[in-house]
Amino acid sequence: DIQMTQSPSTLSPSVGDRVTITCRASQSIGSWLAWYQQKPGKAPKLLIYKASSLQSGVPSRFSGSGSGTEFTLTISSLQPDDYATYYCQQYNSYSLTFGQGTKVEIQ
Amino acid sequence: EVQLLESGGGLVQPGGSLRLSCAASGFTFSSYAMNWVRQAPGKGLGLEWVSCISDGGASTYYADSVKGRFTISRDISKNTLYLQMNSLRADDTAIYYCAKLLGSNSMHDAFDIWGQGTMVTVSS
Numbered sequence: 001d002i003q004m005t006q007s008p009s010t011l012s013p014s015v016g017d018r019v020t021i022t023c024r025a026s027q028s029i030g031s032w033l034a035w036y037q038q039k040p041g042k043a044p045k046l047l048i049y050k051a052s053s054l055q056s057g058v059p060s061r062f063s064g065s066g067s068g069t070e071f072t073l074t075i076s077s078l079q080p081d082d083y084a085t086y087y088c089q090q091y092n093s094y095s096l097t098f099g100q101g102t103k104v105e106i107q
Numbered sequence: 108e109v110q111l112l113e114s115g116g117g118l119v120q121p122g123g124s125l126r127l128s129c130a131a132s133g134f135t136f137s138s139y140a141m142n143w144v145r146q147a148p149g150k151g152l153g154l155e156w157v158s159c160i161s162d163g164g165a166s167t168y169y170a171d172s173v174k175g176r177f178t179i180s181r182d183i184s185k186n187t188l189y190l191q192m193n194s195l196r197a198d199d200t201a202i203y204y205c206a207k208l209l210g211s212n213s214m215h216d217a218f219d220i221w222g223q224g225t226m227v228t229v230s231s
Contacts (some may be wrong), residue, residue, distance in 0.1 A: 034217035
């Protein structure tokens with residue numbers, strides 16, 4: 001199975017900060033990567049698909065980049081609603097796998 | 108409105124069985140592959156993909172952790188996805204989500220719509 005490793009595990013930025021989360025795959029997955037946001041007690045929400053495509057309705061402050069084995073999710077200016085846990089997911093091959101998550105918490 | 112609604116969770120003893128359902132509405136169910144994803148309760152526990160079924164139902168995939176114990180299926184006439192879970196273990200305890208693929212007629216895509224989840228607890 002392809003292993004997905006996110007870093008950091010936790011972030012404590014302030015509102016307005018630029019936030020970058022990294023996801024590394026144990027082997028090349030092309031651009032078959034998605035990013036999700038999850039808030040406590042809620043289902044995950046799709047933010048980015050195919051590494052850099054913004055899902056409909058998602059604010060433009062979210063962006064994704066990368067290909068192969070290294071990917072990043074960037075929030076250009078953190079808003080109060082963005083405090084959540086973020087997961088990457090590869091869908092290049094089955095078994096599908098998620099990263100362990102990055103919690104963006106209030107400082 | 109595109110919607111997924113899971114049901115069937117509950118408390119079951121180790122070794123027991125349970126069948127989860129996911130009722131789909133607001134889209135052409137027969138055109139999309141569907142998945143089950145679970146999340147164990149507790150701090151810091153992430154998402155684990157469980158199983159996928161193709162749009163027509165002919166192809167299925169399973170995580171190694173559930174292979175041979177769980178069976179995914181779909182009834183297109185009822186717009187419903189199922190997960191039959193047998194030989195349940197304590198480590199199957201989790202919230203189970205059904206999720207729809209973003210693109211139609213594909214097995215390789217992100218999950219754009221998720222249900223609210225149904226809790227499965229395996230305990231004596």
